[in-house]
Amino acid sequence: SQELEQSPQSLIVQEGKNLTINCTSSKTLYGLYWYKQKYGEGLIFLMMLQKGGEEKSHEKITAKLDEKKQQSSLHITASQPSHAGIYLCGAPRGANAGGTSYGKLTFGQGTILTVHP
């Protein structure tokens, strides 16, 4: 099973509507990254949260990490067609080698957002 579960899997909204995407972890998060991907392109970094209760905003997108650090939400206000794409959450997972902590990101399965003009 996925370590990170995203919901919904897909979302279709009318331009101007607000929407929320959720990302839930089965383990305590050491941080949570949000990326956006357009078809045929790479992942674009949106924002990163590390502290419980933290909230960050960029333009019309707001991301929050809950106090328990097991769930994050991404909220888009007054959606536009330019917001369409796949949104992925990613969480650091570490490995220790010789006492040094390295890290990798594991991702949820993604949420496909369609915004109709």
Place this chain on the structure above:
Amino acid sequence: DAGVIQSPRHEVTEMGQEVTLRCKPISGHNSLFWYRQTMMRGLELLIYFNNNVPIDDSGMPEDRFSAKMPNASFSTLKIQPSEPRDSAVYFCASSFGSPQAGNTIYFGEGSWLTVV
């Protein structure tokens, strides 16, 4: 500043052929990641390097896959022999430091591989 550069962007090859994907990370970054994305399995980490040394290759599907990082500015992912089920988008990504420490991982545009 140039981002992560991958080549080729698209490749169509016949089953059994060798495929080599290339990646140039962002200058100064010391971690490099190879991911594979498919509809069925989403985005999976294949392998990652730190200071040119492979740290975790547990995601590499099988012996047909190999990855190298001969220096800080170049990495390859090789599939030999290729099979239709290897068809996917392969992403290379890089970062300076660990994501656990809050460092951002930047992705390339991906290499779209089709094996027929």
